[in-house]
Amino acid sequence: MKARIHVTLKPGVLDPQGKTIAHALGALGFESVEEVRQGKYLELDLKENDPEKARETVDEMCRKLLANTVIENYQVEIEA
Numbered sequence: 001m002k003a004r005i006h007v008t009l010k011p012g013v014l015d016p017q018g019k020t021i022a023h024a025l026g027a028l029g030f031e032s033v034e035e036v037r038q039g040k041y042l043e044l045d046l047k048e049n050d051p052e053k054a055r056e057t058v059d060e061m062c063r064k065l066l067a068n069t070v071i072e073n074y075q076v077e078i079e080a
Contacts, residue, residue, distance in 0.1 A: 001046045003058045004077040007067045008039035042066060051078045 009015050015037050022036040044061075048054040058076050067074040 001048045001051065001054050002079040003044040003046055003054060004079070005042040005044070005058065005062060005066060006039060006075045007042070007062075007072050008074075009037060010071055010073055013071045039072075051080050054078050 009018075018036040018038045021038060022033055025033045025036070044058065046054050046057070048057065055076060055078050058078070062074045062076065063069060
């Protein structure tokens with residue numbers, strides 16, 4: 001079973017890396033970019049057969065280690 005996790009900064013949290021990327025894109029001629037918010041993408045291969053149990057386990061991993069829930073949101077996709 002595969003878990004895909006997208007971690008992004010919550011709205012209102014400053015994103016200096018995103019601003020740097022947006023500035024660099026503008027310097028390269030991509031002037032239509034108004035804002036960039038950067039994040040993380042993780043893929044986990046799990047030894048689990050039950051999708052609901054896998055989702056619960058990955059949710060716990062996110063809360064304990066993979067995401068800083070004070071400033072980040074996360075989304076989990078489970079592929080059976």
